[in-house]
Amino acid sequence: MPERLALATTGHRVDEQMAAIREVLLAAVYQGEGWPGVFALAAAVLERRTQDLVRVCVLEERAIGTTWEQIGEPFKISADAARKRWSRYELVHREEIPEDGQEAPEAGGAPGRSD
Template sequence: MTNADDASPIPASPEPHRLSPRDESRVALALTLRQLADAVLDSVPVEPDPTPSDLLRTALKLQRRMDDVVREAVVAERERGTTWNQIGDAAGITRQSAHEKWYSDVHGPTSAPIGDDPLLIETHRGHADAVRANRLAIAAIHDEISALYDELTTAEPSLADEHHTQSTWHHNAATQARSYADLLNGGKS
């Protein structure tokens, strides 16, 4: 008997979970929004005497990030079937202006299907994993806040109804964040 006879077949690796273009665009939007939120928090002016023009440079950097959010939102809207007319109305411009402004973002190289390129698939999966981890962290925070409001309900009976309402709201927010995270994981826990 040779070593080749002893070798067991290598199990086939499972097919990577693929997001639909609609879901990919929502993940990209969520990631861009998260990056904007991080940039905003990093930009809070804490220096008592900033260098001249620092505040303006920071604001302009945030404006460029916000432009990225708008582009990602337009792509997500188009992927979900929103018409150019509806996008134009939401932006306060004509359908034609909206089309001219964002057509290349929707149909440009960054929105092309990822196909079978393993590197691109892994990159997109990595984005989904990052957003999923963020959603699970948000759910944990909402759970903690909900528990605190539950404690306050008994500690402050005069405000029990308000505390209960807040507790319920945070509990529902945690459930919604976990549901979204499960969607990004293909429904697998």
């Protein structure tokens, strides 16, 4: 299943980013002086990676038939809120990604949309 591969890949990227963030933050703390923006940058990277992981986990849940109500429950949101938040995401297969430097359409966007 492509969802499983995406989940494994995303999980690995989160793990790599966490290790890098940990090293940077430890260096800043042990040196006794953080440089401006280092902690905010670490938090922003972690937040983006976590959002990626959540999206892929939701795709995996939907692929195995989990309802929107079941997905929303751990987040303490309704089925409608979960559907609204995550239903537009889908996996983009490598062969669908343009190689000519053009930006790929956002997952879930209407074909041919340019906005």
